[in-house]
Amino acid sequence: MAMSGLAGRHVISIFDLSNDEIEGVFRLTDRFLSALQRGPLSLVAPRRKRGARAKARGNDLAAIGRLCTGQVLATVFFEPSTRTRLSFEAAMNRLGGRVISVADARTSSAAKGERLSDTVRVIASYADAIVLRHPNEGAAALAAESLDEQRLAELGRRVPIINGGDGAHEHPTQTLCDLYTIKRDHGKIEGLNVALCGDLLHARTVHSLSYGLARFGANIKCISPPELRLPRYVKRRLEIEFECVPAEYESFSDLAAPDRQHVIYAAEKRRRRAAKHLVSDEDLQEIIGRLLDVVYVTRVQAERFAEPERAEAVRGSYSIDAEVLRRIGRDTTILHPLPRVNEVDYAVDQDARAAYFRQASYGVPIRMALMALLLGRKRLRRRGKESEEAAAEKRVNHWGTTVRCQNPTCITNNERGMLPRMEAVGDTGLLRCAYCDQEQEASGASGGEK
Ligand code: NCD
Secondary structure, eight states: OOOTTTTTBBBSGGGGSSSHHHHHHHHHHHHHHHHHHOOOOOGOOOOOOOOHHHHHHHHHHHHTTTTTTTTTEEESSSSSSSSHHHHHHHHHHTTTTEEHHHHHHHHGHHHOOOHHHHHHHHHTTTTTTEEEEEESSSSHHHHHSSSSSHHHHHSSSSSEEEEEEESSSHHHHHHHHHHHHHHHHHHTTTTEEEEEEOOOOTOOHHHHHHHHHHHOOOEEEOOOGGGGSHHHHHHHHHHEEEEEEEHHHHHHHGSSSHHHHHHHHHHHHHHHHTTTOOHHHHHHHHHHHHHOOOEEEEOOOOOOSSHHHHHHHTTTOBBBBBBHHHSTTTTEEEESSSSOOSSSSSGGGGTTOOOOHHHTTTTTHOOOHHHHHHTSOOOSSSOSSHHHHHHHHOOOHHHSSSOOOTTTTGGGTTTTTTOOOOEEETTTTTTEETTOEEEEHHHHHHHEEE
């Protein structure tokens, strides 16, 4: 079945959308956001005779509110969610569509031991698109794969699978919200200095966002306890595919140490003063803070720790408080995918730089834009140069060995009867899992990533 544009496309990873396509989603989001700000779409029915301008505006609102009439979105959430599920559902309602939902795995047949691929094949015959959240890495890729050509032919249509978060792997639609907020606040992404703080090992939002940032040319600084640094496979991908080597620090104050020279020069340029030999450590830290355009914070993902006591030990080892606020610049944006636990002081909410609630509110227009495109109700004017369809094909087709993935929470180790798919990572002697992306020694001698 041929695909055109984004219609029918699965969004499993942020790599399933090209940069041009992401920009296209943002343009449509701008339109939907301003329509949402003007009034409740579904209530707009321009019957009265009005001035031409009001009429055009009313028609626009009414047209948006009817875009997905007759279509059904299934939200299938096997892990807790507030923002992702409800903003997808609000988005579909705003577009005039309907929603069916599994909000808790215990209420679906998964609790009776049904395989995920069976659940997905059935739901695909009830709905026009499926958003899936699942605790196992690679679950969304498996869901997409279970809608193979034969199944799609039976259904007579493509049913896009949207990854609403698969274990500690990826969360591409959160990245759309994150990048959109950054772009709105700074007018660009390229060249910005973005600090990713917190549990970078397990936070799926961070993994997808780091790829997005690297692709749009931002500089990434990672602030985390040593045991919660970005996974090896994420770092390797950033380095090899985008020549992006994130700088790593344990705290905001450490930000000064490793690339001191570089920062001094950058500071010199920014402040137009010959600071190389004159800046004290204290000053330096001041300057560095001011060089950050975005600080993105995540909570410790306690549910993903093999030993939950270890989560307790690292909790509170980094946090945004009055002291950090004093150090960062006046235009630095503070983002958080939410929920927060204790990484951002409640007092920070009053500060104009705190953008996390606005970031969450963009979830609705972003997901409206995505749904309208994936359901073929809107088309992008320009298409991305390199088709991401090819990437998706590669992901599901050309892999295969009998070696099992060593990540215990990978979907291949949790779905009954599922075959592993591992691919050699160049000539590194490593194998990478096609579903969860984690790497392991080809010899099978060493353990998984975590
Ligand atoms: C995140 C998630 O579920 O990964 N939440 C979200 O979707 N906005 C972040 C988190 O749970 O920490």
